Amino acid sequence: MEKLPKIAFPIIIGAIVLIVLLTKSAVTIGSGQAGVLFKTFGEGVVIDEPALGEGFHIVAPWNKVFIYEVRQQEMLEKMNVLSSNGLDIKLEASIWFQPNFVDLGKLHQEKSEMYVERVLLPAIRSAARSVVGRYTPEQLYSSKRDAIQQEIFEETKKIVEPQYIQLNEVLVRDVTLPSTIKDAIERKxxxxxxxxxxxxxxxxxxxxxxxxxxxxxxxxxxxxxxxxSLTDKILQDKGIDATMKLAESPNSKVIVIGSGDSGLPIILGNQ
Structure with missing residues (x-):
């Protein structure tokens, strides 16, 4: 068996190191995701450059890439809040949101991957308590649900948008009142x-x-x-017209001229 040339060992070792480095350096970002680059020997989180988009990327092996879901996401939240008269109300809402792609580096630097727990959840809970506390149970149960939904959305948006979170919609799915209050409202x-x-x-x-x-x-x-309008003259004229029509009838009859009331003829017999 022939021995390998001495130069072959460095080449093999170099190839192995290169493969390891490429493996460590290759980053694949999936559909609907984006990556935040962290430079270990540099400025840390890169915030002055766009986030890494979908596809294959090569980064230095000593750097890190934090991958975020940047598509719209849904979070279902159930909350206990108080109405204007202090009654306990159970509120169930869907929150549609996504991180702001342009400021993804700042979001990671300031809030981390736990931005939902640290920012979005406290904001939606605070807004819901504030809004529901303005209304009575009757309003919550009937006519004001759309208004409540819009107000919660607007108040939550004011809180989270400056913190690099895009809020798309808040949908109030259910409002549950105490059974005694609900029955009383339905009767009313x-x-x-x-x-x-x-x-x-x-x-x-x-x-x-x-x-x-x-x-x-x-x-x-x-x-x-x-x-x-019916004067005696008009009645007499109408009587004469009627008499003339009857006189022209082929039926045998006797007409006494001028012997009726007001001088109208009298017609005897219609055989």
């Missing part, structure tokens, strides 16, 4: 609905009565006008 709402229905029926009946009165008054006025 039912009574209000029944009262509104009764008032509607009264208004409808009143309008129908007004309609009947107007129609009756119209008919009475029409009859009054007609009676006032």
């Amino acid at each position: 709402l039912k009574q209000e609905q029944e009262s509104l229905e009764y008032e509607f029926r009264l208004v409808t009946a009143s309008k129908e009565a007004e309609k009947v009165i107007i129609e009756a008054e119209g008919k009475a006025e029409s009859n009054r006008i007609l009676s006032a």
